[in-house]
Amino acid sequence: MANSISDQPMPQHHCRPPELAVIVPTYQEADMVDEVVRRVDAVLQGIAWELVFVDDDSPDGTSDRIRAIARQDPRVRLVQRIGRRGLSSACIEGMMSSAAPFLAVMDGDLQHDETLLPKMLEVIKAENLDIVVGSRYVSGGGMGDWNARRQSMSRFATRIGQYLIHADLQDPMSGFFLVRASVVQGCVRRLSGVGFKILLDIFAEAEQPLRFRELPFTFRARESGSSKLDNAVLWEYLLMLTQKLIGPVIPVRFIAFSAIGGLGVFVHMAVLWPMLTLLGTGAFLISQTAATLVAMTSNFFLNNILTYRDMRLRGRQLIWGWLSFVAACSVGALANVGIANYLFQGGHSGWFLSALAGILVGAVWNYAVTAVYTWKR
Numbered sequence: 001m002a003n004s005i006s007d008q009p010m011p012q013h014h015c016r017p018p019e020l021a022v023i024v025p026t027y028q029e030a031d032m033v034d035e036v037v038r039r040v041d042a043v044l045q046g047i048a049w050e051l052v053f054v055d056d057d058s059p060d061g062t063s064d065r066i067r068a069i070a071r072q073d074p075r076v077r078l079v080q081r082i083g084r085r086g087l088s089s090a091c092i093e094g095m096m097s098s099a100a101p102f103l104a105v106m107d108g109d110l111q112h113d114e115t116l117l118p119k120m121l122e123v124i125k126a127e128n129l130d131i132v133v134g135s136r137y138v139s140g141g142g143m144g145d146w147n148a149r150r151q152s153m154s155r156f157a158t159r160i161g162q163y164l165i166h167a168d169l170q171d172p173m174s175g176f177f178l179v180r181a182s183v184v185q186g187c188v189r190r191l192s193g194v195g196f197k198i199l200l201d202i203f204a205e206a207e208q209p210l211r212f213r214e215l216p217f218t219f220r221a222r223e224s225g226s227s228k229l230d231n232a233v234l235w236e237y238l239l240m241l242t243q244k245l246i247g248p249v250i251p252v253r254f255i256a257f258s259a260i261g262g263l264g265v266f267v268h269m270a271v272l273w274p275m276l277t278l279l280g281t282g283a284f285l286i287s288q289t290a291a292t293l294v295a296m297t298s299n300f301f302l303n304n305i306l307t308y309r310d311m312r313l314r315g316r317q318l319i320w321g322w323l324s325f326v327a328a329c330s331v332g333a334l335a336n337v338g339i340a341n342y343l344f345q346g347g348h349s350g351w352f353l354s355a356l357a358g359i360l361v362g363a364v365w366n367y368a369v370t371a372v373y374t375w376k377r
């Protein structure tokens with residue numbers, strides 16, 4: 001009887017595979033998800049849809065809430081990611097979890113206007129487009145209650161974005177769009193997944209210039225909870241832009257890691273100098289050791305919140321993380337000195353190039369080893 005599934009009467013929504021998947025990334029939106037489902041259901045009457053929440057294991061129990069809804073309604077699905085953070089990568093994973101030919105991405109805090117969804121679907125099909133973007137900057141659209149600082153930040157980011165993708169897109173920073181699944185599938189391996197600018201990434205990486213249209217909407221005020229996009233988002237945006245500019249040759253994390261390493265030299269000196277003035281040069285060994293430890297520690301924490309923001313270690317993980325970081329970098333320092341010394345003493349290169357080669361080998365070692373042992377889980 002194994003193949004008699006089709007004999008069984010099925011509920012209506014089982015019969016039609018979804019034409020449209022609405023991907024909703026969530027972090028700490030437990031109070032919002034019921035309303036999101038209710039509104040999507042109301043507005044997509046007559047369309048075969050599914051709703052995919054991608055939740056990064058929010059401590060407020062968002063995932064449990066979504067699971068409870070999904071038990072009642074099979075059109076609602078959940079991807080619960082553990083130990084990961086990041087808006088872009090959440091959207092990508094949600095999109096890749098669906099077989100629907102059309103994919104929409106929409107925020108889970110009701111700030112995007114879900115009533116635009118049917119129009120977006122209609123327009124993408126009627127005009128045979130690749131993507132339809134919900135836009136705050138075309139006539140009829142608006143910004144809601146953003147403060148001046150955030151508005152000017154957004155305008156600045158928008159300029160850079162437009163320059164980057166060479167497309168006359170008024171709102172490349174929008175997180176609200178509806179796209180053909182084939183477009184995403186065609187470029188998904190090139191998407192950086194860093195930060196929160198998934199739309200920009202798709203435009204930059206699509207196989208062909210995208211046929212698009214922008215539809216106006218007004219960015220609603222947030223009813224409860226708070227924006228998760230703090231100042232560090234600007235840093236992530238910079239990381240993504242850097243990644244686009246240098247391409248896949250050098251990983252952008254390595255650039256960030258090296259920049260922080262360079263900063264570590266200043267931290268080192270800032271500890272060493274006062275210690276020597278206080279304790280005298282007789283205390284060089286102890287001072288140098290202390291300065292090294294402090295610099296390593298500050299580098300560890302900076303890398304943890306900047307370079308590895310999306311897989312940040314917290315709580316007790318910090319202990320193992322710090323230990324492995326210090327261990328790896330100590331070996332890196334030995335390799336650095338060893339190689340520089342070998343090159344210099346052997347007469348292979350002058351002091352400057354010898355030192356540079358040592359630093360480079362040490363940096364690559366530190367980066368590679370900590371990427372595997374400190375931040376990879």
Ligand code: GDD
Pocket residue numbers: 024025026027028029054055056085086087090106107108109111154173174175176196226227228229
């Ligand atoms: N899974 C996951 N992981 N979701 C996240 C994360 C994360 O790390 N960070 C934020 N989200 C979810 C939020 O729960 C919300 O549903 C949505 O992503 C947007 O996050 P907000 O924190 O509400 O962003 P915002 O209102 O400040 O920013 C909006 O404006 C941008 C335009 O400048 C968002 O709409 C962006 O999508 C948009 O690009």
Ligand code: MN
Pocket residue numbers: 107109111222227
């Ligand atoms: Mn929001």
